[in-house]
Amino acid sequence: MSSGQAPSGVTLRRAVPADAGAVADVYLRSFATALPTVVRPRSDDEVRAYLRDVVVPHRETWVADAAHGGGRRIVGLMVLGDGALLSQLYLDPDWRGRGIGDRLVALAKERRPGGLELWTFQVNTPAHRFYERHGFVAVESTDGSGNEEREPDVRYVWTP
Numbered sequence: 001m002s003s004g005q006a007p008s009g010v011t012l013r014r015a016v017p018a019d020a021g022a023v024a025d026v027y028l029r030s031f032a033t034a035l036p037t038v039v040r041p042r043s044d045d046e047v048r049a050y051l052r053d054v055v056v057p058h059r060e061t062w063v064a065d066a067a068h069g070g071g072r073r074i075v076g077l078m079v080l081g082d083g084a085l086l087s088q089l090y091l092d093p094d095w096r097g098r099g100i101g102d103r104l105v106a107l108a109k110e111r112r113p114g115g116l117e118l119w120t121f122q123v124n125t126p127a128h129r130f131y132e133r134h135g136f137v138a139v140e141s142t143d144g145s146g147n148e149e150r151e152p153d154v155r156y157v158w159t160p
Helices: 017-034 044-058 100-111 125-133
Strands: 010-014 060-068 071-080 086-091 116-121 137-141 153-158
Touching: 010 100, 017 044, 017 060, 017 071, 017 086, 060 100, 071 100, 086 100, 086 116, 116 125, 125 137, 125 153
Parallel strands: none
Antiparallel strands: 010 060, 060 071, 071 086, 116 153, 137 153
């Protein structure tokens, strides 16, 4: 299911420039909740500017847009990078466990049918379980010296 209205009231669609602020809100809330021990190297304002000026306009960015309070609200985001890279997948903490992440991974597989790879932090064990449930396999672990956060990470690969 790549787009359109789902029974849950959540639509997956390409992000537009006007979504950048809401995308940043989801990213920041999700990161703070899921990774409280990981030190972000950039301020909230720097994250917001990067998402607004680089990610949303220049990367394949998808949002999960949900019916909420009589309107619509962005509750998830996914960014596909060059080649097989699934560079970001974040959900609003209040919207986890509703199948939205499953739908975003299915969309990523549809968009990159030749395979996917991603990095996640070693401390993020819920993410490990999530990706492994979707057929990803851990193929490499590092001490974190290669990422901005300097946090040990794991590379996962999905091969169809």
